Amino acid sequence: MARWEPHTKERLARAALELYSEHGYERTTVAQIAARAGLTERTYFRHFPDKREVLFDGGHSLETTLTEAVAAAPEDASPRAALAAGLDALGAGFRGLRARARTRQAVISAQQELQERELIKLASLTRALAEALRQRGVEETRANLLAEAGCGVFRTAFVRWVGDERPETGASAEEIPLAALLREGLDTLGDALTHD
Amino acid sequence: MARWEPHTKERLARAALELYSEHGYERTTVAQIAARAGLTERTYFRHFPDKREVLFDGGHSLETTLTEAVAAAPEDASPRAALAAGLDALGAGFRGLRARARTRQAVISAQQELQERELIKLASLTRALAEALRQRGVEETRANLLAEAGCGVFRTAFVRWVGDERPETGASAEEIPLAALLREGLDTLGDALTHD
Incomplete structure (x- = not known):
């Protein structure tokens, strides 16, 4: 044993x-x-x-993965590039785990208490991300805004990734890259916020 | 009576x-x-x-103010412009209420149960905003991203508005416009997300 x-x-x-x-x-x-x-x-x-x-044990390692990648981005990387590096690392961390993420999501969606706990964990992730950006010298309001947007991108991409429209099992489903959806989300949001 | x-x-x-x-x-x-x-x-x-x-009775009217303004934006307004109209309406709705918002914030910050309830209300606001954007014909992922970002802008601007660095009472404090912080936040985020 x-x-x-x-x-x-x-x-x-x-x-x-x-x-x-x-x-x-x-x-x-x-x-x-x-x-x-x-x-x-x-x-x-x-x-x-x-x-x-x-069900929430992964939250802490998620936070560490994200903030360490933001901190490890090149010194001259823009705030956006540092955020993108963080999201890339998150995406990589979920590789091969879609079926499990999908099961977990279904369990959480069925229970209000669990949904509330998930919101609290996401708020904590947002605070940690803002702090990691501030540590890079990003001004406070800008760091908070990027952290909120970054976690919004994560949540949106994650919901798409575990979403219903894709096959539930098999190798092909496992290979859908969350990282690609995260990058796409970041681009789409930047585009949507700058086109009037 | x-x-x-x-x-x-x-x-x-x-x-x-x-x-x-x-x-x-x-x-x-x-x-x-x-x-x-x-x-x-x-x-x-x-x-x-x-x-x-x-303490949360205002949540419903906040949601109505936001979604009605998004719906009322001109038909040819961009998604960003519709979101901005919604944030403007939120800002206007808080006019004259800073002292009260500040007191409420202090009460909520002191109690984890209340912070959790606030997160749930904000998640509901995000869902309602995404739905209002979809109703305008905005594609689902784009609507979700803009709603997440819009609520992030709201949260960030709100924290600045009720923040410690400003005078606590008196006419001048009451006149600090939340709407201006919301607009500034939307611009700053768009700028930060498109500069590499």
Whole structure:
């Protein structure tokens, strides 16, 4: 068992998502999640405080991916280019995860409490992005505006990416690049905001 | 008493904001709010389901102001111009209300539950704005992007407007136009998104 320990969190997260998707969030218990993962409830609670947080564990690494990429952009990169680098990194981080993102989205959409939690995580992502831009010397209002727009682009692209109009499974679905939708979104928004 | 009836909601909202600001949200009861407004608890609950909603009653009229102005923009107005018309209307709707907005903001900032409720209201505003743009024939992704950006501009301008750096009271503070900050935000964002 010990050699599996590093994957414990991941196993619990997968088991939770499966059960929420199969039986609904409300009807699933922590005991069932732990059992599905072949672990104990005690182990579950060592990793997650409740049955909600297991769905949002990726939030922190999302934030780190985004802000580190913004910080790592060349010193002379424009604020827009730094933002684009951040979105590219986010897109790359979701590569191969569309089916899972899609399942998670369906679970969250079915439950108001989870939608609210998602909004809070996105607001936190926006604040972190604004701070990363300010750290590059971007003036505060401009940094806030770009962060709001950048997270809006992310949300819009993400909804398209997991959207219904594409095949649900199979290699081709997995290869639809979120990164391309993010880039396209950034261009479209810039275009829409400057054409009167 | 009867002739005051149309102002009942407004009196309750003012009394609640005063008490939340003076004693804190947690420590204020509906009974105290009703007493401050010179009304009964029963009357309070005819207008609001709980002590939280009294702070968010303006949300619906905000949404109506925004979407009606977007719909009323000239038929040949660009999506950006329609969005700008909506933001202008929002700005005009807040004229003379800075001191109150500032107090409300302070109450909300002190309480996580209220911040979460504010995020939910803003997400609803974003959806309504996207729908108003789609009704004008704006393509879905473009409408979603502009709605996200427009609400981001609103949030950023609003925070600046109620911000600490300006005088708290007096005629001059009341005359700082939110509408001007909204216009400036829209221009700044368009500029930042198109300069590489």
